[in-house]
Amino acid sequence: MTVKLEDITIRYGSHVAVEGVTAEFPDGAVGLLGRNGAGKSSILKALLGLLRPAAGKLSVLDLAENASPLEIRRVVGYMPEKDCHIPGLNGYETVALAGRMTGLPARDAARRSHEMLYLVGLDEQRYRPVAGYSAGMRQKVKLASALVHDPQVLFLDEPTNGLDPAGRREMLDLVSTLADDLNKSVLLSSHILQDVERTCHSVVLLEKGRVMASGPMQELTQSPVRLFDLDSSAAPEALASALREAGVLEIEGRETKGSYRLTLPDHLPLPAIFAAVVSSGGTVRRLVEHRRSLEEVFLGAVGADSVEVR
Amino acid sequence: MIEFLGVSKWYGQVSALVDMSFTVEAGVTGLVGQNGAGKSTLMKLAIGLLRPSLGQVDVDGGSPQTPEVRRNLGYCPDLDAFYEDLNGLTFVTWMLRIHGYSGAEARRRAKDSLQRFGMAEVMGRKIRGYSKGMRQRIKLAQALAHEPKVVFLDEPMTGLDPVARHQMSEAIRELGESGVSVMVSSHVLHELQSVVDRVLLIHQGRLMAEGTVSDLRRQLEDRPHRLRLRSRNPRELAARLTSLEVVSGLSFTHDGLELATAGGDGLFQTLTELGADQGQLVDEIAPVDDSLEAVFGYLVS
Amino acid sequence: MTIHGVGYRSLEYQATPMWERLMPIASMEFRSMFQNRRGLIIFIICQVPAIAYLIMMMIILGIWKLFGEQAVMSGNEGFVALSEESPQNPISPAFYVDQVMLWSFPSFLVLTFLVSCRAVAKDRAANALEIYWTRGITPIGYFLAKWFGSFLLLGVGFVALPVCQWIIGVMMAPDATFFDSTYAFMPRVILTMTLFTAVMSGMAVGFSALSRSPNFSAILWVLLMFGSTALGNALSQIFRSQLWLRSLSPWDSAGRLVHWGAGVQDTRDQPLWSACMVIGTVILLLVLALSRRLRVQEAVQ
Numbered sequence: 001m002t003v004k005l006e007d008i009t010i011r012y013g014s015h016v017a018v019e020g021v022t023a024e025f026p027d028g029a030v031g032l033l034g035r036n037g038a039g040k041s042s043i044l045k046a047l048l049g050l051l052r053p054a055a056g057k058l059s060v061l062d063l064a065e066n067a068s069p070l071e072i073r074r075v076v077g078y079m080p081e082k083d084c085h086i087p088g089l090n091g092y093e094t095v096a097l098a099g100r101m102t103g104l105p106a107r108d109a110a111r112r113s114h115e116m117l118y119l120v121g122l123d124e125q126r127y128r129p130v131a132g133y134s135a136g137m138r139q140k141v142k143l144a145s146a147l148v149h150d151p152q153v154l155f156l157d158e159p160t161n162g163l164d165p166a167g168r169r170e171m172l173d174l175v176s177t178l179a180d181d182l183n184k185s186v187l188l189s190s191h192i193l194q195d196v197e198r199t200c201h202s203v204v205l206l207e208k209g210r211v212m213a214s215g216p217m218q219e220l221t222q223s224p225v226r227l228f229d230l231d232s233s234a235a236p237e238a239l240a241s242a243l244r245e246a247g248v249l250e251i252e253g254r255e256t257k258g259s260y261r262l263t264l265p266d267h268l269p270l271p272a273i274f275a276a277v278v279s280s281g282g283t284v285r286r287l288v289e290h291r292r293s294l295e296e297v298f299l300g301a302v303g304a305d306s307v308e309v310r
Numbered sequence: 311m312i313e314f315l316g317v318s319k320w321y322g323q324v325s326a327l328v329d330m331s332f333t334v335e336a337g338v339t340g341l342v343g344q345n346g347a348g349k350s351t352l353m354k355l356a357i358g359l360l361r362p363s364l365g366q367v368d369v370d371g372g373s374p375q376t377p378e379v380r381r382n383l384g385y386c387p388d389l390d391a392f393y394e395d396l397n398g399l400t401f402v403t404w405m406l407r408i409h410g411y412s413g414a415e416a417r418r419r420a421k422d423s424l425q426r427f428g429m430a431e432v433m434g435r436k437i438r439g440y441s442k443g444m445r446q447r448i449k450l451a452q453a454l455a456h457e458p459k460v461v462f463l464d465e466p467m468t469g470l471d472p473v474a475r476h477q478m479s480e481a482i483r484e485l486g487e488s489g490v491s492v493m494v495s496s497h498v499l500h501e502l503q504s505v506v507d508r509v510l511l512i513h514q515g516r517l518m519a520e521g522t523v524s525d526l527r528r529q530l531e532d533r534p535h536r537l538r539l540r541s542r543n544p545r546e547l548a549a550r551l552t553s554l555e556v557v558s559g560l561s562f563t564h565d566g567l568e569l570a571t572a573g574g575d576g577l578f579q580t581l582t583e584l585g586a587d588q589g590q591l592v593d594e595i596a597p598v599d600d601s602l603e604a605v606f607g608y609l610v611s
Numbered sequence: 612m613t614i615h616g617v618g619y620r621s622l623e624y625q626a627t628p629m630w631e632r633l634m635p636i637a638s639m640e641f642r643s644m645f646q647n648r649r650g651l652i653i654f655i656i657c658q659v660p661a662i663a664y665l666i667m668m669m670i671i672l673g674i675w676k677l678f679g680e681q682a683v684m685s686g687n688e689g690f691v692a693l694s695e696e697s698p699q700n701p702i703s704p705a706f707y708v709d710q711v712m713l714w715s716f717p718s719f720l721v722l723t724f725l726v727s728c729r730a731v732a733k734d735r736a737a738n739a740l741e742i743y744w745t746r747g748i749t750p751i752g753y754f755l756a757k758w759f760g761s762f763l764l765l766g767v768g769f770v771a772l773p774v775c776q777w778i779i780g781v782m783m784a785p786d787a788t789f790f791d792s793t794y795a796f797m798p799r800v801i802l803t804m805t806l807f808t809a810v811m812s813g814m815a816v817g818f819s820a821l822s823r824s825p826n827f828s829a830i831l832w833v834l835l836m837f838g839s840t841a842l843g844n845a846l847s848q849i850f851r852s853q854l855w856l857r858s859l860s861p862w863d864s865a866g867r868l869v870h871w872g873a874g875v876q877d878t879r880d881q882p883l884w885s886a887c888m889v890i891g892t893v894i895l896l897l898v899l900a901l902s903r904r905l906r907v908q909e910a911v912q
Binding site for chain 3: 048050051070073074078080082083084085086087088089097098100101102103104105108112115119131145149150182
Binding site for chain 2: 033034035036037134135136161162163164165166167168169191192193194233269270271273274275277278282283284285286287288289295298299302
């Protein structure tokens with residue numbers, strides 16, 4: 001367990017930002033989701049030691065409970081959400097400075113700066129001033145800075161913010177590499193749920209300062225009933241009757257497109273579906289178990305129909 | 311509604327758009343491209359903020375530089391810049407006054423529009439104190455308050471949280487269904503795909519493709535389709551499939567196979583039969599590259 | 612043959628002490644003046660008073676024979692001939708204090724305008740505070756490092772060069788008379804000037820932490836410094852009996868304290884109490900404002 005929150009409450013004056021949150025962030029990539037003001041950044045700040053919770057305990061890796069913020073930041077790499085850079089420095093200097101400010105000796109900081117910029121793919125631009133970088137390059141410099149002291153835990157706040165499709169893919173691939181190949185624990189906060197779906201193995205979902213849902217992605221996106229998506233070229237009527245005969249409970253779909261959503265009883269084997277399609281004279285172009293998207297899970301958890309504007 | 315005829319635009323020596331011709335009808339059109347591909351230039355040409363260096367832009371039957379046409383245009387810029395000390399209602403009312411509405415009428419419309427985007431409670435507060443979501447909404451409210459026929463939304467989702475994104479998507483979809491032509495750009499292709507009827511895909515100032523996503527995928531014939539098959543016995547399945555002419559590549563995943571194929575009925579026939587067989591060689595068939603993201607990747611790479 | 616991977620290597624390191632983490636910030640602040648040729652030239656121009664005094668000393672000591680052999684006093688004649696109290700005499704403390712207090716005000720304004728009063732504001736404007744304060748340093752450490760960088764920059768002209776003059780004097784003088792007549796007051800002069808530089812650079816850096824815009828804070832700083840000095844001078848000319856009015860200027864007040872501290876007769880005899888009060892008030896106000904503005908929450912939202 002990398003990060004553990006026990007009954008954390010965070011207050012700003014009389015405003016309660018986080019109330020009694022208990023959560024555990026397992027190893028690997030974890031998505032931290034929530035609307036604006038749900039308490040995500042308060043939790044990140046508390047973990048970084050930038051603010052002190054009014055109540056509760058938090059622990060990072062095997063550090064003592066009363067570890068100082070500076071000790072925590074030695075094992076944690078933080079990539080801020082805001083577009084930020086240190087004026088007047090080039091990419092190499094920025095990352096090296098980040099390392100030295102964390103406590104790396106000058107030689108190590110220099111070596112790591114080169115290595116991390118290579119890792120994130122900024123090798124060729126490293127001697128250019130960061131002020132002239134594009135949005136994607138700036139995100140990469142922030143990531144390289146977060147990695148410079150070889151932290152075991154990474155907090156990435158909206159790492160795909162402002163990136164175009166190619167930039168986003170690159171950034172997400174990097175996140176996956178860090179979590180899966182380099183065994184870093186990544187805490188990823190993002191508004192783009194598909195990014196989280198693509199990179200994270202589990203999710204913690206906050207709303208109004210409380211945990212609304214958490215757990216492995218597989219479990220959260222599990223449908224309560226057994227649903228399958230089917231694309232088939234078979235004639236709709238024939239197909240429908242063949243499927244019903246095979247035992248499919250419900251068929252809904254847009255027939256013009258040949259896409260259907262099937263509700264299956266618990267024990268109906270899949271070959272029966274294929275067989276039904278064969279008997280109706282068509283082919284299966286697609287048959288996959290339907291999982292709820294993270295968006296459905298999210299909207300369901302926060303009760304999106306009744307929420308006010310924030 | 312929107313027609314570009316051989317439009318080129320360059321800024322000094324820098325070429326931003328190259329010989330672009332297309333027509334967009336009612337409904338939602340997605341504008342897709344990398345940073346710097348020319349999306350914002352295209353939108354600015356279409357609302358008449360810029361004049362084309364070559365060619366002709368027609369929107370709603372006239373040049374967007376004429377006031378009559380402009381009254382029917384709505385624009386939601388990607389910049390986040392406001393008169394911070396105004397409140398939301400005053401801001402939108404002003405924008406309407408600029409469109410030529412009388413004071414009372416402008417105020418009524420501004421209220422309606424803000425209400426429509428769920429801003430009724432906060433429209434009396436200064437813009438300075440608004441959250442990112444509220445700021446995006448007043449931009450949208452001012453773009454739509456005068457009931458334009460053609461609407462341009464430049465990255466309307468940036469910085470919004472998932473709920474707000476969902477609501478924004480719904481709003482855009484409804485707008486398209488009500489007969490307005492909407493042109494919307496976004497970097498989050500997955501999300502855009504669920505909102506738009508068709509896309510314009512631009513790259514380095516050139517129009518690369520236009521049409522619905524499935525049409526575009528179908529036209530990319532030289533690119534093999536990729537299918538992910540879930541199987542309990544992938545090696546056996548692979549042995550059966552390699553004999554097929556249309557299969558051009560094959561790799562093992564943790565729970566099955568990934569296939570590169572020219573497609574065709576023969577392959578699906580075989581797969582369906584294998585699935586129906588009690589040997590259960592095929593459990594699931596999932597095409598993995600029929601998304602806008604994959605199409606964009608193929609066209610741009 | 613070996614194939615070497617290019618992948619990620621883990622890192623083992625001994626964490627450096629706090630001062631070593633802060634040094635790069637201080638040195639960055641110091642070096643920011645020398646990033647281009649223009650900065651270097653301006654810096655050298657700012658050292659003109661110290662250089663001029665050095666030349667003066669060399670003439671007086673007869674090291675540099677300006678008007679040929681006959682016209683020059685040799686050996687100890689130079690400084691013996693001058694009155695011991697004369698501020699142009701290198702054996703009086705006034706020589707080392709006045710080159711700063713009388714002549715370096717413009718240099719001080721230029722250097723603080725270009726570097727010190729932007730120090731924190733430029734970081735705030737670029738959102739860089741969030742980068743600094745989420746690393747292994749504290750906001751106070753950060754501020755001290757910036758302060759130290761500025762201190763070094765101002766210290767070149769205010770402390771280092773006068774000390775150099777003295778050392779040169781000691782080494783070049785024909786016998787020990789020069790050393791004998793100066794060593795008693797020199798430590799006091801150096802200490803006072805160091806304190807003075809620290810306070811003034813601290814004020815400028817502290818001032819920069821209050822605003823978000825580097826240009827705004829730099830311009831306001833210069834206006835306040837220059838304006839208060841001009842006003843203080845003018846008012847004390849008009850109301851001749853009210854000498855404390857001179858203390859309106861922090862620079863003049865600090866100068867008064869320096870003269871008192873270094874044991875130099877002050878030509879501008881405003882009372883010590885008013886000078887203390889002005890400097891004390893400015894420092895108190897700055898500390899109060901900084902304790903609000905340099906909190907972690909201010910940068911990380």
